[in-house]
Amino acid sequence: MAEDEFDFANKIPPSFDHVGNVIKESGSKGFNPGLIVLLVVIGLLLTFLVGNFVLYTYAQKTLPxxxxxxxxxxxxxxxxxxxxVSAPGE
Structure with missing residues (x-):
């Protein structure tokens, strides 16, 4: 009986094996589309703000x-x- 208990020591139950495959597949898909959109929007916003700051400082230096x-x-x-104070000539 002692040998039967250790029969499954090196085998993974089917339910856990399936979960492992799902984890492996989800990691290789790439970036989340929502994350890409968020990064693009934040990038454009930062570019706009930095550009405005640069133009403002340039205008302060050059314009009279x-x-x-x-x-x-x-x-x-x-x-x-x-x-x-009385105005002159009055």
Whole structure:
């Protein structure tokens, strides 16, 4: 009887053998399509953000500062009166 107990020591039961084949087959399929789409979208987003940052820094270095609009005499007069300084010529 002792020999009969060890008869199955080197054999794999059929149910476990099938599970092993499924695991081997799923590993060799390649990337998940959802993962590929996710990587492409993240890559495009990063490219967009990095490109915007590079263009922004380039524009800051090369473009001259914007000129301010000239303030009208009427507005300057009102502002001076608000501050309590009399306008010249009055």
């Amino acid at each position: 500062p914007r000129k301010k609009k000239p303030v009208s005499k009427k507005k300057m007069k009102k502002e001076r009166l608000r501050q309590g």
